[in-house]
Amino acid sequence: MDTIRLAIVGCGGMGHRHMYGLAELHRVGWENFTLVGACDPVLDNAESLATKAEERFGKKPAVVSNLDELAAIGVDAVDVTTTPPYHHTIAVETLQRGWHTMVEKPMGLTVRACNLIRSAADNSNAVISVAENYRRDPINRLAKALLDAEVIGKPRFLIHHTIGGSNRMLISVWRHQKDQSGVLLDVGVHYADMIEYLLGDVETVYAQTRLHEPIRHNPAAVTGESGSNPAGVYTEWQRKMPAEFEATAEDAAYATLTFKNGAVGQYIEDHGAWGQGSWMRQIHGSQGSMALPGDRSGGLISLQINGQGTVTEEALLELVPDFHLDAVTTDLFGGNRLWQYSFPFPDTDAKIIAIEYGDFAEAIAGNRPIEVDAYQGTRSVAISYAMLESGVSGEIVHLDKMIDESINTYQQDIDAGLGI
Numbered sequence: 001m002d003t004i005r006l007a008i009v010g011c012g013g014m015g016h017r018h019m020y021g022l023a024e025l026h027r028v029g030w031e032n033f034t035l036v037g038a039c040d041p042v043l044d045n046a047e048s049l050a051t052k053a054e055e056r057f058g059k060k061p062a063v064v065s066n067l068d069e070l071a072a073i074g075v076d077a078v079d080v081t082t083t084p085p086y087h088h089t090i091a092v093e094t095l096q097r098g099w100h101t102m103v104e105k106p107m108g109l110t111v112r113a114c115n116l117i118r119s120a121a122d123n124s125n126a127v128i129s130v131a132e133n134y135r136r137d138p139i140n141r142l143a144k145a146l147l148d149a150e151v152i153g154k155p156r157f158l159i160h161h162t163i164g165g166s167n168r169m170l171i172s173v174w175r176h177q178k179d180q181s182g183v184l185l186d187v188g189v190h191y192a193d194m195i196e197y198l199l200g201d202v203e204t205v206y207a208q209t210r211l212h213e214p215i216r217h218n219p220a221a222v223t224g225e226s227g228s229n230p231a232g233v234y235t236e237w238q239r240k241m242p243a244e245f246e247a248t249a250e251d252a253a254y255a256t257l258t259f260k261n262g263a264v265g266q267y268i269e270d271h272g273a274w275g276q277g278s279w280m281r282q283i284h285g286s287q288g289s290m291a292l293p294g295d296r297s298g299g300l301i302s303l304q305i306n307g308q309g310t311v312t313e314e315a316l317l318e319l320v321p322d323f324h325l326d327a328v329t330t331d332l333f334g335g336n337r338l339w340q341y342s343f344p345f346p347d348t349d350a351k352i353i354a355i356e357y358g359d360f361a362e363a364i365a366g367n368r369p370i371e372v373d374a375y376q377g378t379r380s381v382a383i384s385y386a387m388l389e390s391g392v393s394g395e396i397v398h399l400d401k402m403i404d405e406s407i408n409t410y411q412q413d414i415d416a417g418l419g420i
């Protein structure tokens with residue numbers, strides 16, 4: 001079969017990380033894509049990605065600044081890794097052009113932006129995929145298999161906490177701006193996706209939200225180094241960002257969730273917290289509990305099961321004899337029944353992004369439906385904004401009303417700024 005002619009649109013930090021993921025996919029023998037274009041109006045960024053791609057693939061993709069130039073090269077598929085305000089403008093156009101489209105999370109900047117992409121996808125024969133990486137972590141696959149096997153019984157209660165951050169910049173200035181994708185959306189959609197992956201549909205959300213730290217500090221502008229630089233790709237950009245700036249997006253949400261299956265969730269994201277940091281994802285069921293390790297850490301799941309005590313490490317596999325990772329994940333991680341793994345973070349990051357590309361290729365080939373589709377991508381954005389909408393109204397928010405846009409007070413200004 002001919003390879004799929006792919007362009008990466010948006011050549012910043014995640015664009016580079018996606019290219020490393022594509023190289024990792026090729027390294028293990030899945031040569032489904034040919035990277036033919038690096039597209040970014042900031043040509044230096046496109047050039048940087050293309051040069052580094054040449055080192056890995058032996059051929060330099062074309063450096064271009066817009067979609068018309070990509071059309072002239074000839075592409076079958078695009079991977080949209082721009083900042084969030086452009087996800088819908090690009091994805092709607094690429095779907096209309098008939099190009100298969102993978103779009104980074106958050107799928108759109110608001111629920112309305114997601115719905116625009118969904119309707120473009122409905123009117124296109126092209127595949128739409130949301131690049132949601134956390135669920136593809138092999139340890140999260142095992143957690144899901146254990147929950148489906150009801151090893152802790154019926155889930156009753158989820159605790160998910162992410163607490164830390166103080167007044168430091170999280171990766172970039174735009175992650176603190178309400179009109180660009182604040183931190184509760186940027187980080188929150190990952191957790192929203194994981195929460196629904198593990199426990200099924202969220203029905204309602206109630207939350208208190210806060211903006212604790214209206215001035216954020218960027219240590220990289222002062223010392224050259226930042227504590228928030230995943231895979232080390234952001235250094236040069238962070239050094240050029242201001243040393244301090246105003247944050248306009250809320251940085252904390254304290255939420256209660258209810259699920260269609262009757263479970264309840266306590267969900268805290270506090271990215272302005274001082275002192276003791278904390279990260280926890282724990283599920284309590286009618287027969288025991290499950291504590292999960294951090295996403296992309298390769299750490300251990302620990303179960304406490306009534307009558308069996310603690311079950312962890314390799315013994316977890318005995319509880320799920322049919323658990324197998326898919327072919328591409330197996331090739332990337334070197335095993336099809338993993339209970340832990342250990343790689344430097346940039347390698348783990350690249351492998352998990354490679355799984356996203358593998359899934360995208362399989363769906364384009366018609367071998368299976370895409371895993372994180374436009375509806376699921378919209379749901380994650382809706383859950384994150386449901387916290388912010390509830391924070392504004394003080395009311396319990398039903399997810400259905402988020403998705404049909406009948407609740408959108410918080411998002412109104414953002415939509416107006418986008419002109420949608």
Ligand SMILES: NC(=O)c1ccc[n+]([C@@H]2O[C@H](COP(=O)([O-])OP(=O)(O)OC[C@H]3O[C@@H](n4cnc5c(N)ncnc54)[C@H](O)[C@@H]3O)[C@@H](O)[C@H]2O)c1
Pocket residue numbers: 009010011012013014015039040041042045081082083084086104105106131132133171172186237
């Ligand atoms: N899944 C993950 O773990 C993860 C991690 C980091 C970022 N992301 C997501 O990836 C996306 C990009 O984040 P980032 O950290 O790379 O941001 P970034 O600011 O480092 O890079 C964004 C790039 O997009 C370019 N861009 C802006 N408008 C464009 C347009 N119209 N066409 C083409 N390029 C355009 C910018 O010039 C820049 O090079 C965001 O949606 C973010 O949420 C996901």
